[in-house]
Amino acid sequence: MxxxxxxxxxxxxxxxxxxxxxxxxxxAWQCIAELVDNSLDAFLDADSRGVDLGNPQIDIxxxxxxxxxxxxxEDNGQGMPLNVLQNAAKAGYSSNDPIHNLGLFGxxxxxxxxxxxxxxxxxxxxxxxxxxxxxxxxxxELIKGRSFSAPVVTEPKDDPSVSGTKIIIKKLKDGVLSELxxxxxxxxxxxxxxxxTIIDSRNIRINLQGNQLNPKPHCVWGDSxxxxxxxxxxxxxxxxxxxxxxxxFDIGRNRYLTDDEVCxxxxxxxxxxxxKRSRRxxxxxxxxxxxxVSNFGLDFIRNGRKILTADKSVFSFENPATGTPMLEYPxxxxxxxxxxxxxxxxxxYLIPTYQKNGFDTSGIAWQKTIEAIRGAGPILPKHxxxxxxxxxxxxxxxxxxxGYRRNDPGTKCLAVSxxxxxxxxxxxxxxNSAYQSDDKWYKAAQEADKAKGEGGATTTPVNTGDTPSDxxxxxxPDTIDVPPTTPHITPSDEVEPQSTSSSRDELIQVxxxxxxxxxxxxxxxxxxFNVT
Numbered sequence: 001m002x003x004x005x006x007x008x009x010x011x012x013x014x015x016x017x018x019x020x021x022x023x024x025x026x027x028a029w030q031c032i033a034e035l036v037d038n039s040l041d042a043f044l045d046a047d048s049r050g051v052d053l054g055n056p057q058i059d060i061x062x063x064x065x066x067x068x069x070x071x072x073x074e075d076n077g078q079g080m081p082l083n084v085l086q087n088a089a090k091a092g093y094s095s096n097d098p099i100h101n102l103g104l105f106g107x108x109x110x111x112x113x114x115x116x117x118x119x120x121x122x123x124x125x126x127x128x129x130x131x132x133x134x135x136x137x138x139x140x141e142l143i144k145g146r147s148f149s150a151p152v153v154t155e156p157k158d159d160p161s162v163s164g165t166k167i168i169i170k171k172l173k174d175g176v177l178s179e180l181x182x183x184x185x186x187x188x189x190x191x192x193x194x195x196x197t198i199i200d201s202r203n204i205r206i207n208l209q210g211n212q213l214n215p216k217p218h219c220v221w222g223d224s225x226x227x228x229x230x231x232x233x234x235x236x237x238x239x240x241x242x243x244x245x246x247x248x249f250d251i252g253r254n255r256y257l258t259d260d261e262v263c264x265x266x267x268x269x270x271x272x273x274x275x276k277r278s279r280r281x282x283x284x285x286x287x288x289x290x291x292x293v294s295n296f297g298l299d300f301i302r303n304g305r306k307i308l309t310a311d312k313s314v315f316s317f318e319n320p321a322t323g324t325p326m327l328e329y330p331x332x333x334x335x336x337x338x339x340x341x342x343x344x345x346x347x348x349y350l351i352p353t354y355q356k357n358g359f360d361t362s363g364i365a366w367q368k369t370i371e372a373i374r375g376a377g378p379i380l381p382k383h384x385x386x387x388x389x390x391x392x393x394x395x396x397x398x399x400x401x402x403g404y405r406r407n408d409p410g411t412k413c414l415a416v417s418x419x420x421x422x423x424x425x426x427x428x429x430x431x432n433s434a435y436q437s438d439d440k441w442y443k444a445a446q447e448a449d450k451a452k453g454e455g456g457a458t459t460t461p462v463n464t465g466d467t468p469s470d471x472x473x474x475x476x477p478d479t480i481d482v483p484p485t486t487p488h489i490t491p492s493d494e495v496e497p498q499s500t501s502s503s504r505d506e507l508i509q510v511x512x513x514x515x516x517x518x519x520x521x522x523x524x525x526x527x528x529f530n531v532t
Contacts, residue, residue: 039075057207062209072169076163195213416444
């Protein structure tokens with residue numbers, strides 16, 4: 001007789017697995033970003049429910065000395081009760097909505113804290129509570145006790161109206177504090193880049209070591225600027241708003257259903273956890289006012305957070321015969337001059353990797369996204385001819401590559417000289433208000449036209465040297481015939497010249513400002529001075 005009873009064994013992992021999570025390759029800025037994401041989710045959730053957030057703020061700090069070094073991420077959100085905090089600290093648990101929130105996998109908190117240190121104090125408080133309440137996670141204690149049970153801890157607070165959450169990471173791992181200190185400027189730039197949209201549009205203040213993070217907007221030409229190619233007007237900014245179709249999404253497994261799964265689905269009576277999800281690509285791509293060998297490319301943004309920054313993969317066409325990418329931009333002087341196509345594309349429907357530094361590129365959603373940006377097939381005419389594609393590529397990226405491949409100074413290519421562009425770009429990124437709009441840049445491009453005799457500018461004709469001559473007069477402007485003799489002037493006939501002078505204002509009124517020559521100048525150790 002066969003026993004149909006199924007035996008079960010307990011395969012609960014030991015607490016050692018929490019420490020193992022710290023071996024997952026996350027850089028310091030990624031760990032901090034994971035904890036910031038949780039605070040941002042709390043703010044955005046409260047905002048969606050109509051809660052007055054006041055002045056939302058997140059503070060990121062770390063110790064300046066190695067003695068009892070700590071990393072702290074604290075916010076002034078609404079806080080949470082102990083039972084919610086308990087779930088948030090469980091490895092693999094997630095109450096987050098994977099569609100609308102930044103936090104996705106329920107492991108971010110554990111990976112980030114374990115990567116930085118061996119002890120974490122996770123505290124929260126709500127307005128009206130008398131104290132901070134939370135848990136202390138010490139890996140050594142959990143491993144010795146062979147239990148996942150973490151003690152509850154409390155901290156007093158002076159003002160009962162205070163609310164928020166803070167994560168304190170102690171017993172920092174070797175090299176963590178030195179990495180944070182030595183790479184603080186890199187960490188700052190990285191956080192400013194990925195959170196630019198949220199900082200700029202959501203009015204959420206993020207401080208790093210007491211200093212506020214600032215958004216890093218792109219330095220692009222205005223959407224009214226354009227060039228003309230083959231009789232076609234190509235604006236410097238191409239807006240994108242494309243419906244890529246809807247599909248069914250499994251919230252629990254954080255993935256789209258396959259075609260076979262959709263075929264078996266009763267779309268009129270969807271199971272719990274399955275939703276129909278729209279896929280709309282929104283954003284823009286445009287021309288940066290300066291070229292750079294690395295600082296160009298497209299940003300892909302999910303729920304306000306940049307996942308891919310300055311991505312250049314979209315500039316290549318995959319050879320269907322070999323599977324190898326064929327670079328289509330930049331081609332001319334790409335290694336020395338670089339490119340200037342940038343953009344911000346909102347792809348809330350795409351699924352990021354667990355490190356949030358890429359997307360799942362194997363699905364149809366990614367393929368549809370790339371095709372909406374760069375069209376079907378290659379962009380360059382010679383490649384289209386080789387692979388037997390008809391006509392020009394009129395996709396948003398195709399238009400920009402066609403119109404702005406060259407960087408010749410002037411309005412024809414909407415570019416300024418390299419030296420002027422570098423100087424202007426520095427002022428733009430410093431936040432100098434005079435360089436934020438493209439007015440000064442466009443005037444510099446017009447000045448380049450005049451210097452070349454284009455755009456209706458008048459120039460003195462120059463002898464090109466078609467006839468052999470060593471007479472220097474042949475290379476200058478035409479002379480005016482003068483009579484062979486001139487009247488003799490006696491000293492008594494001489495007229496005393498009248499002395500004249502002009503005020504600075506009078507001179508400015510009859511002068512024309514040269515934007516490309518205006519700026520700070522210095523020589524050797526001489527302090528720089530402003531020249532207009």
